Amino acid sequence: MSNGIDGDVILRVDDLKKHFTPHQGFLQSFGKTRKLVRAVDGISFEIRRGEIFGLIGESGSGKTTTGKLVMKLIDPTSGRILFNGRDVTSIGRQEAKEYRRQVQMIFQDPYASMNPRFKIRDVLEEPLEIHRITADRKERETRIIRSLTEVKLTPPEDFMGRFPHMLSGGQRQRVATARTLILNPAMLVADEPVSMIDLSTRAEILHMMKDVQRDLGLTYLYITHDLSTARYFTDRIAVMYLGRIVEMGKADDIIDRPAHPYTRALIEAVPEPSTGQVDVIKELPISGEIPSPSNIPPGCRFHTRCPYMKPECKEEAEPELMDLGGGHYHACRRWKEIS
Amino acid sequence: MSETILQVKNLKLYYHTSKGAVKALDDVSFDLKTGETLGLVGESGCGKTTMGTGLLRMPSPPGRYEGGQILVEGRDILPLPEREIRKDIRWEKVSMVFQGAMNCLTPVYTIGKQMMETLQEHRSMDKAEAQDLIKEYLGYVGLPADVTSRYPHELSGGMKQRVVIATALFLKPRLVILDEPTTALDVIVQAQIINLLKKLKKTFDLSFIFITHDLALEAEVSDRICVMYAGKIAELGTNEQIYGRSGPAHPYTERLLAATPRLRRKVESLSFIPGTPPDLITPPEGCRFHPRCHKVYDRCRVEEPPVREIEPGHLAACWRCFE
Numbered sequence: 001m002s003n004g005i006d007g008d009v010i011l012r013v014d015d016l017k018k019h020f021t022p023h024q025g026f027l028q029s030f031g032k033t034r035k036l037v038r039a040v041d042g043i044s045f046e047i048r049r050g051e052i053f054g055l056i057g058e059s060g061s062g063k064t065t066t067g068k069l070v071m072k073l074i075d076p077t078s079g080r081i082l083f084n085g086r087d088v089t090s091i092g093r094q095e096a097k098e099y100r101r102q103v104q105m106i107f108q109d110p111y112a113s114m115n116p117r118f119k120i121r122d123v124l125e126e127p128l129e130i131h132r133i134t135a136d137r138k139e140r141e142t143r144i145i146r147s148l149t150e151v152k153l154t155p156p157e158d159f160m161g162r163f164p165h166m167l168s169g170g171q172r173q174r175v176a177t178a179r180t181l182i183l184n185p186a187m188l189v190a191d192e193p194v195s196m197i198d199l200s201t202r203a204e205i206l207h208m209m210k211d212v213q214r215d216l217g218l219t220y221l222y223i224t225h226d227l228s229t230a231r232y233f234t235d236r237i238a239v240m241y242l243g244r245i246v247e248m249g250k251a252d253d254i255i256d257r258p259a260h261p262y263t264r265a266l267i268e269a270v271p272e273p274s275t276g277q278v279d280v281i282k283e284l285p286i287s288g289e290i291p292s293p294s295n296i297p298p299g300c301r302f303h304t305r306c307p308y309m310k311p312e313c314k315e316e317a318e319p320e321l322m323d324l325g326g327g328h329y330h331a332c333r334r335w336k337e338i339s
Numbered sequence: 340m341s342e343t344i345l346q347v348k349n350l351k352l353y354y355h356t357s358k359g360a361v362k363a364l365d366d367v368s369f370d371l372k373t374g375e376t377l378g379l380v381g382e383s384g385c386g387k388t389t390m391g392t393g394l395l396r397m398p399s400p401p402g403r404y405e406g407g408q409i410l411v412e413g414r415d416i417l418p419l420p421e422r423e424i425r426k427d428i429r430w431e432k433v434s435m436v437f438q439g440a441m442n443c444l445t446p447v448y449t450i451g452k453q454m455m456e457t458l459q460e461h462r463s464m465d466k467a468e469a470q471d472l473i474k475e476y477l478g479y480v481g482l483p484a485d486v487t488s489r490y491p492h493e494l495s496g497g498m499k500q501r502v503v504i505a506t507a508l509f510l511k512p513r514l515v516i517l518d519e520p521t522t523a524l525d526v527i528v529q530a531q532i533i534n535l536l537k538k539l540k541k542t543f544d545l546s547f548i549f550i551t552h553d554l555a556l557e558a559e560v561s562d563r564i565c566v567m568y569a570g571k572i573a574e575l576g577t578n579e580q581i582y583g584r585s586g587p588a589h590p591y592t593e594r595l596l597a598a599t600p601r602l603r604r605k606v607e608s609l610s611f612i613p614g615t616p617p618d619l620i621t622p623p624e625g626c627r628f629h630p631r632c633h634k635v636y637d638r639c640r641v642e643e644p645p646v647r648e649i650e651p652g653h654l655a656a657c658w659r660c661f662e
Contacts, residue, residue, distance in 0.1 A: 200612040
């Protein structure tokens, strides 16, 4: 899939699956066989070097599980992850550590992801210690100052002695970014990095992340439920539904010309700051909520909520991603008729 | 029925901490017409939620009223004894859907039992009657009657939020305060809940105070919008005055709106408001927004602007707007 000509692919995910086995009580073990939770159910995508790739979906779509798989925090049930052309799916502990130095993560909650008893200096020094980068105090200091400067926490000396509680949410997220940069990573996985930050400063953090990405030539996997920031922030988007990618392409194509009915519904539901809507009951093209990943509908997994559902959507095999040209892919069998 | 369901006059509510009084609401006045939805927007810490709980006469400790009046249907509720508030006001006339309430349902009780508890606390009715009422209200929020026998973990986020809304409604309040009722929900579920709230408002002839940080969402629900900054009203106007062609009056609203990402418009760069909201123990001199304002001039630094009508029904607290 995708243009194999483009040799500069930093991360490639190949038919990746993660199925969880739910915990089962003693009495339940006499009952029916347990149902697998198919959180990620066969996804493939490529991220090119220097690109910002957005993974969009509702809760329960499997986007966070995908992030964890890419970070190698959990092992996949099947499928492959290739980093710089090398299969990293089943590497040993030592290699995994080196992989995680190169692929770093920014977490959602800047209040929970930092030890409250660490000063900012310690927060930033810890990764150096874990990865045994350098024992030289001077060198460490230089690195800490450099990474704080990169995220525009200036003057850095002012921030090093502070505790996390003395910083605002936006400043904490800058520290979280600095903590990843200190290891010279090639790629960052950012799982909802701005969803807990006030709207007024959200854009500031996204600007900073974009600047850092440009300056250092980084690659991002940006995981979010928020289409509006994704449009602004990402180059390409993959829309996930119940563990599968249903549409993928350039951010503008996905938002201006969505092909899949699910993507259309997502876009339809986003509020717009304009007048004349107060007395309007919005027409929602789809009803209900996302089904449980332990009970995925047969055929096209979106058919239970799809306004264009035909019997074949339910009966025939699940559609694979189809090429619309220009790197725009979708997984809707009835695309021609509904567009 | 009176024309105005709620009047807030010069309300002051401070949190008394060891470092001093946090002036969370500092001289706030507005009113709400019957059947109207008033939106409260602002950044975290601007006093939105304090206003919500304050209107129910249950400020979270160490909050204390320091002055002003809250008139519900013309009657000041601040001097009333707690017993009176319980009997007549809280949940009876004014109810609230708290932020994150859907995650506060007790995990070990069924939905039916939790709703029953609320009902029996306030109404003396026999069990069968109460059960019928619960089922009726579950119907209004689009849930099947058998939800009563389910536990919270068996419901999705959207369903739990519907349960919370039904519980806020079945004592037949006149005014419902909705504090970020859709913030934790996915965008499609959010749109469903907003539609539901609009329908319920018509069915039960309710008035809403809709608290959110999301200006785009506010545009879809509120007749009038009150923008708060640092415990004060920055701007208050109709939906048209805030979101219409001419744009809002106050520089803060202007910047907040510019920072709201718009899906349907391609932008090269999003704007943001530099700095952070001020400390409310010792707020800045003059206009509280002046350290972050792009239109600041000398007067803003020394003299606090009053809230003044700049055109019919449109209030703002900004020296620039008065010129």
